[in-house]
Amino acid sequence: MTMQKLFIANRGEIAVRIIRAAQQMGIKTVLGVSEADVDSLAARMADETVLLGPARASESYLNIPRVMDAIRQSNADAVHPGYGFLSENAAFVAGLEAAGTAFVGPRSETIAAMGDKAEARRTAIAASVPVVPGSDGPVANVADALRLVEQIGYPLMIKAAAGGGGRGIRIANTPEDLASVMPVAQAEAKAAFGDDTVYLERYLARVRHVEVQILGDGDRVVHLHERECSLQRKRQKVWEEAPAIMLPASVREALCNSAVKLAASVGYRGAGTIEYLYEDATREFFFIEMNTRIQVEHPITEEITGIDIVQAQLRIARGERLWLEQDQIRICGHAIEVRLNAENPARKFMPNPGKVSRVAVPKSARFDTLLYNGCTVVPFYDSLIGKLVVSGADRDDALQKLRTALAELEIEGIATTRDLHCDLVEVADIQAGAVHSLWLETWLGGKVIQPAKAFAGSS
Template sequence: MKKKITKILIANRGEIAVRIIKTCQKMDIQTVQVYSDADENSLAVKLADETVNIGPGPALQSYFNIEKIISVAKQHAVDAIHPGYGFLSEKAEFAMACLEAGISFIGPHPETLIDMGDKARAKLIAQQAGVPVSPGSTGEILNSDDAIKIANSIGYPVIIKASAGGGGRGMKVFYDEQEIRRNYEGLATEALRSFANSALYVEKYFENIRHIEVQVLCDQEDIYVLGERDCSIQRKNQKLIEECPAVILTSDVSALIYEASKRICAEAKYLNVGTIEYLYDLNTSKFYFLEMNTRIQVEHPVTEMCFNFDLVEAQIKVASGEKLGLDQNSLISHGHSIECRINAENPDKKFMPSPGTIIKLKWPTLEGVRIDSHVFEGYTIPIYYDSLIAKIICWSHSRDEAIELMKQALGELQIEGIKTTASFHESVMADASFGANQYDTRFLNRFFE
């Protein structure tokens, strides 16, 4: 059923909140920005039409406070809530609370969030859709003995992950039985502490791989694919650099992975924007389903740059019940885009966080460069949240040209008062193996040797 959206509450902060506000302004939609004490002077608060303080700096007392956010949404008569990424974006209880309050949740149905948010359950759905999954447990494991039994049957190394995990946390690679016995309980405790769920599952760990993800968009009738991204440059399973398209894939493999993604969406009855992640084995050229992120991704701009398409606008339209009526054959990727995540961290001190006040800021102004950020001169970076302060996205006609443009953009970037990862990105852009597209997800292990 179609529902006109004229006012949206943004249940997030930082660059993604600013990103959502800009699309709302373009669509002539009013915005309500909730914020914590620590974000009182943030850019999102300055840009939004209405603002409401929802609590102290710590996220558990503010951005995770479902009851408070729903109360504000009702008081301000919003039509919908956009959760962004992180925080409550993949919490089924939040989506359900929105629906029970008569407010549209800009994302999938709560049932889908439950199914695809549980990594073990999502793997079963992928199997039911006929999509290859990496060998391992067919569901949650109960104890270390179960984990060892499965590991011995599929062969080491294996990776044990939190079923409710994400963002690179709650996972560990194991090379023998003794390691599992020593670390299993600690991993389960970490999963419980991080995700309020101690359930774990086991998968075969592939060492010579690339991390590929497919951008999907589903309305009430159709499933669309907007290409793929290569997110293989990672540190501790956290993505640092993303590209679109994944030039490592042949056209035949791309076609297969797109069809697999559509089957998963159909099996999961998926609605709105989502990303399906795969492991791509460089030894065999085979891909395996990894997980699905049921939200807008941090790295969505590289897709937007190549497809000239606003994914946030599409999210809002789908949430309003609108049929997009797109032509899949017209959704064509052009050129190449690269994104570097600029974090307030010191790469010379093992990426130690570097909170503080920005005393000088100058963004690059080159053609083909997009900056997604929430910081400004005089902005003080809070200690409570993720260290991401900006995303530099460069588009050009080829991968080589996009890399050269990124080098120029990073060279023009000036941020003083805090340490950032800009110099690290400059080093990666200058690396011969990265430039030649000859690397795997262990790239940074070798890079720091």
């Protein structure tokens, strides 16, 4: 098919990223916006905008009838969902398929199979991909969970089957914990994703979070190597690297091949990510979930492979067959991404929306952002405002470039998590790569992050 007009069903920095990629390909863009985003950077860049509704996401970006009406009104022939919002909503995608509108992502049945984490677990087992010990499917109530935990063991993780981003997850160490936190996990899942389905997994501490980027055209799948995502706070990724830190070559090969095997087993089409937990001591890895969409951290994979993943998504969505062979996709250097949020790390990461009076972007790094001088960061959505990305010949070189880029970056008017990253880049464990998924929470403890100095040469 020819893709002439692309509707972007998202906001913020990912909308900016998609608009740039589409416009470079000669595709016109139309952006659905809430009342809070009519003057956003993405709205200024898009060829057209359509108002979805009020600021509240449930009345705009998550309102499927309003989004579908906006798509019809725009005469778009394709829709890119970005991440979050409706990106993994199988019903939304089925509606697009019924209307004859191309979806930049997998088929609705694939999202139903892999976007639901309990179903994805069963699919992984069928494909002989190792999984964390847990329930075979959804668990309806505490009584059923208490019976199952006798085989699974403690500590136990209760996880939302829908959605992601750390929401709808609770840890139980005892039967009393389980009875207390399972209803909380179900309620949070219902509020965040409209689905209170949960399942159980053994909770593995001191493991690393490693994920594999894949591309598929529905018949063939390739991987774009892996990323390290172990530095997390409240199960939200904070700092990511590609490739993963000190991963043995044999493990890398087995991990990436397993991701390709799993994606191929469902005839995957588009970009996706297979996520794993990895134990250094045993060199074992376990599948935990698949994200059937682009990831926040996709830029670091682009940096080490030279592949524009968003443009790859668009090419696949308009019917192109995979143009890459696996042996053509090689790792070149090392890349690091740090997430910048409108939060104050000196005040327990309290959200800090407001007007940005000035932005000084580093010349030495890539900065994917929604900011511009004089913009307002609104309080209604996720606090992510940008991603600072550096690449170097090796990890030490990338760390040095990150140090320089953080010093050069200035955002005036609001507090951001820049100061956290200025501290982290100097920590010995970070420099040595001695991290795991609980490392950042432990390191933070009661620590107060002090404001870091700006680059002396800035004005």
